[in-house]
Amino acid sequence: MKLTLQILTLTSILLPLSYPIEFNYPSVFNFGDSNSDTGELIAGMGDHLDPPYGMIYFKTPSGRFCDGRLLVDLLMDAMDLPFLNAYLDSLGLPNFRKGCNFAAAASKILPATASDLSPFSFGIQVSQFLRFKVRALDLLAKGRKYEKYLPLQDYFEKGLYMFDIGQNDLAGAFYSKTLDQVLASIPKILEEFETGLKRLYDQGARNFWVHNTGPLGCLAQNVAKFGTDPLKLDELGCVSAHNQAARFFNLQLHALCKKLQSSFAGSNVTYVDIFSIKSNLIANYSRYGFEQPITACCGVGGPPLNYDSRIACGQTKVLDGSSVTATACNDSTEYVNWDGIHYTEAANQYVSSQILTGKYSDPPFADKMPFLLPIKF
Known part of the structure; x- marks a missing residue:
């Protein structure tokens, strides 16, 4: 394991220090896509993931599109809260007292279409939450025996919505669209997002924590599909158009968050700049102990991308007349990217450490939650 990861691990063990103001959210309710899906899509679609997914931390596929823990898992650790169970994963005695995860891989903000891989769009996730809340409160009204497993009524107002x-x-x-067409679609996407946030606010949600989107053009999947022409790549080897769209989306998302900070009376709306954190990691990967910023750890084809859209990590298929298996690299801690689309646990650890400094958030939240003090050397 790299020195950087050893430092992060030692920090989490030896320095769980906090500021005087306690971070005391009793529960967390999460909404999103594969970046924070802890098993929702797999449970909802009756599907499965193959090894080596989960190999680093869980030692078996856990419904997460990662070799180990996701960013949301690491943030829950930092808050001293348990990992979030997926809403649709009914087996394994799930406990929802400290929150619930509605995020599902491949999900979008806009309503799903017949061709989408996930039917669990943001609006559906919000509807699932509303049903979850009604059902939880109904069960709690029937007796104290359910309090061990479900959020209490005030948890829904005092909880954190991510x-x-x-x-x-x-x-x-x-x-299917040009860059200009993608940019033109962003206001509609954010209108849908605002509608969902307002539904949650009207139901008592008050603490909102909104991640912006990362540098899409630096994912091996997008480089393989849209970066065959070197003129379409930037100085880091990322697809320029995708990152331009991500930046434009983030500018408008930031403006929306500022607007909601004013219009949602009595609420806290925090915007977290994931794009800057991940871009810095990719640009300066060696400084943080990584050796591969874009190449996928788990895949086929070898450098420079080790990614083939025809075969997913862990699968065996016949490609071009030969049977091949998408296997993992020897040491995933050397890689930022896990399977061409998602980050490794090692990269997620770096991203979480930066989030927890508070400096990538608007407004800063470092005075409201415990975080790990940086080691100077």
């Missing part, structure tokens, strides 16, 4: 969604709206649009 959002990491929008990436698929942009990335998917590039398969």
Whole structure:
């Protein structure tokens, strides 16, 4: 394991220090796509993931599109809260007292169409939450025996509502639209997002934590599909158009969050700049102990991308007349990218450490939650 990851691990073990103001959200409710899906799509579609998914932390596929923990898992750790169970995963005695995860891989903000891989768009996720809340309160009214498993009534108002969604709206649009058309679609996407947030606010949600979207053009999947012409790549080897769309989306998302900070009376709306964190990681990967910023750890084809859209990580298929298996690299801690689309646990650890400094948030939240003090060397 790299020195950087050892430092992060030691920090999490030895320095769980906090500021005087406690971060005391009793529960977390998460909405999003595969960046924070802890098993929703797999459970909802009756599907499965194959090894080596989950190999680093869970030692088996856990419904997460990662070799280990996701960013949401690491943030829950930092809050001293348990991992969030997926809303639709009914087996394994799920406990929802500290929150629930509605995020589903491949989900978009806009309503799903017949061709989408996930039917669980943002509006559906919000509707699932509203049903979850009604059902939980109904059960709690029937007796104290349910209090061990479900959020209490005031948890819904005092809880933290986290959002990491929008990436698929942009990335998917590039398969059929020009850059100008993608940019023109962003206001409609954010109108839908605002509608969902207002539904939650009207139901008592007050603490909103909104992640912007990352540098889409730096994902091996998009480089393989849209970066065959070197003129379409930037100095980091990322697809320029995709990152331009992500930046434009983030500017408007930031403006929306500022608007809601004013219009949602009594609420806290925090905008988190994931794009800057991930872009810095990709641009300066060696400084943080990584060796591969874009190449997928788990895939086929070898450098420079090790990615083939015809075969997913862990699968075996006949490609071009030969049977091949998409296997994992020897050491995933050397890689930022896990399977061409998602980040490794090692990269997620870096991103979470930066989020927890508070400096990538508007307004800053470092005075409201415990976070790990940086080691100086």
